[in-house]
Amino acid sequence: MQTRMEFNPKQLTSARIARGMTMKDLGEKSGLSRQMISNYETGKTKPKAESLLRLITVLNFPRNFFSADISEVHSGAIYFRSQSAATKKVRDMQKERLKYLYEIFKILSKYVNFPDINLPELVEKDIHNITEEDIALKASELRDVWGIDSVSPVDNLVKLAEKNGVVISEANMSDKHLDAVSRWIVDRPFIMLTDNGESAVRRRFNVAHELGHIILHNSVESIHDYSSQELKSTIERQANMFASHFLLPSQAFSDSLLSTNLEYYVDLKKYWKVSIQAMVFKTHSLGLINDDQRLYLNKKISWKKWKTKEPYDDELRVEKPDLLERVYSMIVENNVLQRNELNLSFKMPRDELEKIIGASINDFDDEEKQRPVLKLIK
Structure with missing residues (x-):
């Protein structure tokens, strides 16, 4: 006789939130x-087979997800790109997916050694004591430890970050108010990018922004300890400043700026792979143009209607993370695990x-297959 499947009520809550549903939505x-949904999620009642099948069908999560035990991740503050505009619902959806990313990483890391973390020493200061000099120094140090000289554009930022131990993935959701989320989990930084069909330059700035949080804000235990004004005017501003210093080193950018004519910024965009608007902001911050010129x-x-779409946005290639895909393929192709079992x-x-x-993902079925002999890929 088949035993009744164990049911973890936390997993139902997680799946519901990840799909952006309220209890009422899921019930309907x-x-x-x-x-009844509330009773299931609090553990007062276990769903019968028919009810569980209905939930599985609506949520489109596999049956074994609801018996799993995906723990809450408590280490490190979570940073949301475009924090002020994103709704709590969207942030919660992204937080669940960050947990899924970590679970996938944990399983893959049983079989493959991920790149070591290679970052400069993290800033431990209170956010109100972090100066622009601190930020510029850390941006310069990151370039140094990643082998980028002080005058060259960053080539493929996503690939470079992955090579140096940052785990990056795309989220199965899109929302124009939320571009990315980042967090230290245990002893490794993770960045999850919302799939908003953004331009190459916006994605690069988003990743650089999240790297700013990872390096600058290690002393922050929770973003909820700060007011919305502090988040916007201090924490987010500092991360933006880091991205600007990292992608556009001040001296090198100044030397390349032979004209402040708008058309010249278009040519510079191809070189630095940074948006025209970000370069105008950088020019002003360096004192190379005054307030009226910036305006x-x-x-x-x-x-010119470049606020949402600039020249070359369709030509510059959007950088995609591929570390997890390469690790997944390595495990399968080296017969560490059969694809279906993994x-x-x-x-x-x-x-x-x-x-x-x-x-x-192919061979996604419930057939039992023979377990091969495991080995570690280095």
């Missing part, structure tokens, strides 16, 4: 009452798994 879609350039950008071990929905790993 599954034909169950809101109160004039920004008005011209608006008139897929099942994640206990994740196919759509979430494919987006996080960045590859199509």
Whole structure:
């Protein structure tokens, strides 16, 4: 006789939040009452087979997900790019996916050694005591430890970050108010990028911004300890400043700026792979143009309708993370685990798994296959 599957109520909550549903939403879609959903999530009642099947069908999560035990991750503050505009619902959806990313990383890291973390010493200061000099120094130090000279553009930032121990993935969601989320989990930094169809330069700035949080804000235990004004005017501003110093080193950028004519910024964009608007901001921050000149350039950008789409946005290639995909393929191709067994071990929905790993997942079924002999890939 088949034993009844164990049910972890926390997993139902996680799946519901990840899909952006309230208890009422899930109840209506599954034909169950809101109160019954609440009872399931608090552990007062275990769903019967028929009810669980309804929930699985609506949420599109595999059955084994609901018996898994994906722990809450408590180490390190979570930073959300575009914090002020993002709703709590969207932030919560992204937080769940960050947990899924970590679970996938933990399973893959059983079989493959990920790159060592190579970052400069983290800043331990109170956010109000971090100066622009501190930020510029850390941006310069990151270039140094990553082998980038002080005058050259950063080539492929995503690949470079992955090579130096930062785990990056795309999230299976899109929201124009939330570009990215980052967090130290245990002893490694993770960045999850929202799939917003953003331009190459915006994605690069987003990643550099999150690296700023990772390096500058190690003393922050929770963003909820700060007011929305502090988040915007201090923490987010510092991360933006870091991204600017890292992608556009002040002296090298100044030397390249032979003209402040807007059309010249278009040519510079191809070289630095940074948005025209970010370069105008940098020019002003260096004192190379005054307030009136900056206002004039920004008005011209608006008139040309470049606020949302700039020249070369369709030509510059968007950088994609591929470390997790390469690790996944390494495990399968070296017969460490059969593909189906590895897929099942994640206990994740196919759509979430494919987006996080960045590859199509084949042989996604429940057939039992023989376990091969394991070995460690170095």
